[in-house]
Amino acid sequence: MGIISTGCLLLIVLLSPTTSKVLPISEEDQLLYESFARKGVEKFNQQSNDAYRWELDRAWEVERSLSGGIHYSIFVTLVKMDCTKQQKRETCKKTDTLKKCLVEISRRVKRHGYGLKDVAHVRNCEEEFTRNIEKFNHRNIKLEHGNSITVQELRKAKIIKPRDYVIWNSFLDFIDRHDKQYDDKHEVLKRFRVFKKNAKVIRELQKNEQGSAVYGFTKFSDMTTRxxxxxxxxxxxxxxxxxxxxxxxxxxxxxxxxxxxxxxxxxxxxxxxxxxxxxxxxxxxxxxxxxxxxxxxxxxxxxxxxxxxxxxxxxxxxxxxxxxxxxxxxxxxxxxxxxxxxxxxxxxxxxxxxxxxxxxxxxxxxxxxxxxxxxxxxxxxxxxxxxxxxxxxxxxxxxxxxxxxxxxxxxxxxxxxxxxxxxxxxxxxxxxxxxxxxxxxxxxxxxxxxxxxxxxxxxxxxxxxxxxxxxxxx
Missing domain, CATH: 3.90.70.10 (Cysteine proteinases)
Known part of the structure; x- marks a missing residue:
């Protein structure tokens, strides 16, 4: 299944022919998908070397594909807690630190046919980033001619929607990491659209990878294939x-x-x-x-x-x-x-x-x-x-x-x-x-x-x- 640096992936396997469709997460399905993801997150806490506990923050999008079974791919973010794994969960509070990972859950029939067995995995976690809305909104994007614009200004262009906040944060991290500069606001918005489309390309490449290669955002992620x-x-x-x-x-x-x-x-x-x-x-x-x-x-x-x-x-x-x-x-x-x-x-x-x-x-x-x-x-x-x-x-x-x-x-x-x-x-x-x-x-x-x-x-x-x-x- 595909890996995308805007979130984590959840996989549920049942039987069926081959096709694929991206769906928004409805309110009634949100709790169901998050319950599956939490099983993977719990295993991640058990197996990771991180001293601090992580919890599910949000599920963002689900991709349903039919290929020898029904697969639901759900993109989520995890939030870092302020307590270690040894401390009681009741004492934990959320921090502003988030992480993007790949969570895979396979639902299988138990050997003797009594009920379902969930097999969960978390892998390919991306770098941590800070959730600070004010800082996010006022973060500057450099322009070639010495000026700058903020995310808040770009939101007025009605291009940043709530569902785009995670991919926007990834885009801004990308700009900072690779010291990108654009000519003007229109170029910023153009490159963001390319960045979003490339996220889908990355997912498709990952889905069809036969080796162990991991695809994700690189310094070329604001360039079209052409x-x-x-x-x-x-x-x-x-x-x-x-x-x-x-x-x-x-x-x-x-x-x-x-x-x-x-x-x-x-x-x-x-x-x-x-x-x-x-x-x-x-x-x-x-x-x-x-x-x-x-x-x-x-x-x-x-x-x-x-x-x-x-x-x-x-x-x-x-x-x-x-x-x-x-x-x-x-x-x-x-x-x-x-x-x-x-x-x-x-x-x-x-x-x-x-x-x-x-x-x-x-x-x-x-x-x-x-x-x-x-x-x-x-x-x-x-x-x-x-x-x-x-x-x-x-x-x-x-x-x-x-x-x-x-x-x-x-x-x-x-x-x-x-x-x-x-x-x-x-x-x-x-x-x-x-x-x-x-x-x-x-x-x-x-x-x-x-x-x-x-x-x-x-x-x-x-x-x-x-x-x-x-x-x-x-």
Missing amino acids: EFKETMLPYQWEEPVYPMDQADFEKEGVTITEDDLPESFDWREKGAVTQVKNQGNCGSCWAFSTTGNVEGAWFLAKNKLVSLSEQELVDCDSVDQGCNGGLPSNAYKEIIRMGGLEPENAYPYDGRGETCHLVRKDIAVYINGSVELPHDEVQLQKWLVTKGPISIGLNANTLQFYRHGVVHPFKIFCEPFMLNHGVLIVGYGKEGRKPYWIVKNSWGPTWGEKGYFRLYRGKNVCGVQELATSSLIN
């Missing part, structure tokens, strides 16, 4: 301008067998990976994927880690398109033509395409060639362990709202032959029965798992094996 693709994924990967040689594993010394592959592996632990970088509002992911591979290959060949300049590729690569996209397979050839790459501190990144100002005496790293790797994930494991991090192309459509976990969307959400984003495989592992790749992204350390994400390994999820490449350094 805006996100045009800004962060502007280029549909195609055949490279320069034809690539196929990797010769034996010639390159990749002789490890599948049986000898370690169960898990991570080049970050061995010093071959630089810090997570941020491409900003520039479609230069291809440059970051390329430099990440070269940084790792140089480390293995020369035992020295050098953070390399993506801006040099954005400005000086005459084949690719700078902030409008490109391919690592082309970039390797351009690196050879230019004579190598300058370090990051000599040619710093500014996220804009500019006139090339390469200084050849500052070049710190060279490459001798490049190869395309087999369309086989076991072979990619062998190359990774032996030769270092791998540049790959990926369909990144679902990553706009990724928070953490192992990504494994249904194929319809992430077609493997529609590559639009360059990233870097730095390792692999397994979570329970879910094998995964460890992938370095270029959207900054505040996105995903400190700038990384984990992708299901073994089923070509999102096209991970379709265009994997590597530089060669003698």
